[in-house]
Amino acid sequence: xxxxxxxxxxxxxxxxxxxxQYGEKAALIAGGTDVIVRVKQKTISPEVLISLQGIxxxxxxxxxGSLRIGPMVTHRTIEKSQLIRKEFSALTDAADVLGSVQIRxxxxxxxxxxxxxPSADAAPPLLVLGAQLKLKDVKSExxxxxxxxxxxxxxxxxxxxxxxxxxxxxxxxxxxxxxxxKHQRRQALDLPILGxxxxxxxxxxxxxxxxxxxxxxxxxxVLHSLEEDDxxxxxxxxxxxVAAPMPMRAIKAENLLRGKEMSDELLEEVAVMASKEAQPRxxxxxxAWYRREMIKILVKRMVMRCIERVLKPEETIFPLxxx
Amino acid sequence: MKQKINFILNGEPIxxxxxxxxxxxxxxxxxxxxxxxxxxxxxxxxGACTVLLDGHAINSCIFPALEVEGxxxxxxxxxxxAQGNLHPIQMxxxxxxxxxxxxxxxxxxxxxxxxIDENPRPTEEEIRTGIAGNLCRCTxxxxxxxxxxxxxxxx
Numbered sequence: 001x002x003x004x005x006x007x008x009x010x011x012x013x014x015x016x017x018x019x020x021q022y023g024e025k026a027a028l029i030a031g032g033t034d035v036i037v038r039v040k041q042k043t044i045s046p047e048v049l050i051s052l053q054g055i056x057x058x059x060x061x062x063x064x065g066s067l068r069i070g071p072m073v074t075h076r077t078i079e080k081s082q083l084i085r086k087e088f089s090a091l092t093d094a095a096d097v098l099g100s101v102q103i104r105x106x107x108x109x110x111x112x113x114x115x116x117x118p119s120a121d122a123a124p125p126l127l128v129l130g131a132q133l134k135l136k137d138v139k140s141e142x143x144x145x146x147x148x149x150x151x152x153x154x155x156x157x158x159x160x161x162x163x164x165x166x167x168x169x170x171x172x173x174x175x176x177x178x179x180x181x182k183h184q185r186r187q188a189l190d191l192p193i194l195g196x197x198x199x200x201x202x203x204x205x206x207x208x209x210x211x212x213x214x215x216x217x218x219x220x221x222v223l224h225s226l227e228e229d230d231x232x233x234x235x236x237x238x239x240x241x242v243a244a245p246m247p248m249r250a251i252k253a254e255n256l257l258r259g260k261e262m263s264d265e266l267l268e269e270v271a272v273m274a275s276k277e278a279q280p281r282x283x284x285x286x287x288a289w290y291r292r293e294m295i296k297i298l299v300k301r302m303v304m305r306c307i308e309r310v311l312k313p314e315e316t317i318f319p320l321x322x323x
Numbered sequence: 324m325k326q327k328i329n330f331i332l333n334g335e336p337i338x339x340x341x342x343x344x345x346x347x348x349x350x351x352x353x354x355x356x357x358x359x360x361x362x363x364x365x366x367x368x369x370g371a372c373t374v375l376l377d378g379h380a381i382n383s384c385i386f387p388a389l390e391v392e393g394x395x396x397x398x399x400x401x402x403x404x405a406q407g408n409l410h411p412i413q414m415x416x417x418x419x420x421x422x423x424x425x426x427x428x429x430x431x432x433x434x435x436x437x438x439i440d441e442n443p444r445p446t447e448e449e450i451r452t453g454i455a456g457n458l459c460r461c462t463x464x465x466x467x468x469x470x471x472x473x474x475x476x477x478x
Contacts, residue, residue, distance in 0.1 A: 036386075040385075100455055103456065189456060
């Protein structure tokens with residue numbers, strides 16, 4: 001591996017100042033599970049790595065209804081948090097399946113976003129959760145919605161010298177469920193063929209008969225049996241990973257569903273629209289046509305999972321890798 | 324320019340002076356000649372290089388060596404007790420035929436240890452997730468899972 005210098009600033013300000021000082025010669029390292037691999041593969045050749053690992057406080061989270069995640073928070077921390085599992089489920093779904101235990105113990109959520117692979121598991125969940133990202137450099141600080149963060153494969157709006165210092169997830173509306181599915185060939189240590197995240201807010205949290213929920217009953221059957229409960233979608237967000245050059249929202253699909261009464265026929269339309277909006281390509285993990293087919297299926301399943309999380313929150317569907 | 328680090332290695336304090344670009348795996352194998360930890364892929368995708376950092380399983384092949392400053396590192400060599408007896412997990416692996424070529428074994432045993440230390444009675448699903456980061460080409464994993472179950476059943 002090409003040699004580099006390794007600096008350990010004690011404060012965020014020092015890190016930003018070093019990043020500014022070294023410019024293109026430096027790369028920022030958090031957990032390092034992406035950076036070190038890219039140095040080994042000679043994708044990047046920094047002369048200096050500037051580490052955030054030694055800076056106190058960066059691995060903290062704050063919750064007051066909304067959630068603030070520091071830049072050194074690992075996926076393992078997310079995975080272990082019962083609070084996040086309940087309130088921001090899609091993010092936990094991603095943490096559960098990202099890489100492996102060894103990777104999750106070290107890799108950070110912020111780093112996942114900054115590497116900005118189209119396959120980034122944390123991206124679709126944070127897109128549907130409406131995350132805001134705080135970016136800081138020597139001169140100023142700005143907060144942008146995550147929807148504006150990605151500009152292409154491996155590319156973000158981060159300027160030279162800017163650090164992602166916080167991920168803020170606003171308090172979700174009442175009666176909200178979120179979910180993420182990583183469609184992958186193996187059960188661990190794999191990149192997704194496709195990632196689908198959904199956030200759904202309903203008009204109510206209970207229905208007359210919830211027995212049919214959290215079973216393997218087909219979705220159309222479940223929705224038909226819920227017809228008399230007049231479930232209305234108050235808010236919906238659908239995000240896709242590995243379906244475009246960067247993680248994307250399926251805006252047209254969302255618009256079809258928002259404000260409408262849930263029904264099997266409508267959900268089918270929504271899933272088909274999401275599949276049309278996507279711009280998948282052929283790659284070693286799958287071809288575009290296959291990804292489009294799977295978007296139709298997985299969007300429906302994730303909407304169903306959100307409904308179940310709102311209406312029957314104490315149940316988990318076991319095994320989790322069902323369907 | 325070399326830097327000095329101080330950390331606890333298998334229960335003993337140690338100081339080393341290393342170049343900044345070294346990974347923890349290189350430090351262990353090349354500088355400290357602790358060859359129990361193996362390099363499988365070098366990219367964090369197989370788990371053969373697994374060691375424990377403050378009790379947590381990590382891939383040492385992509386972990387900057389300088390970051391172990393002030394922390395506790397446990398390698399497979401550290402699992403024996405002071406009298407030289409094998410750890411219960413190692414004994415279970417032998418008993419259940421969970422070792423064939425042995426290359427994944429150090430990492431696999433340490434992942435199992437991290438799992439059990441945190442969760443003394445894991446379900447089979449939890450065991451599978453706990454070792455999902457360690458690939459084994461030989462056994463098909465069944466004996467490994469049986470060995471881990473046997474150890475947890477004794478607790």
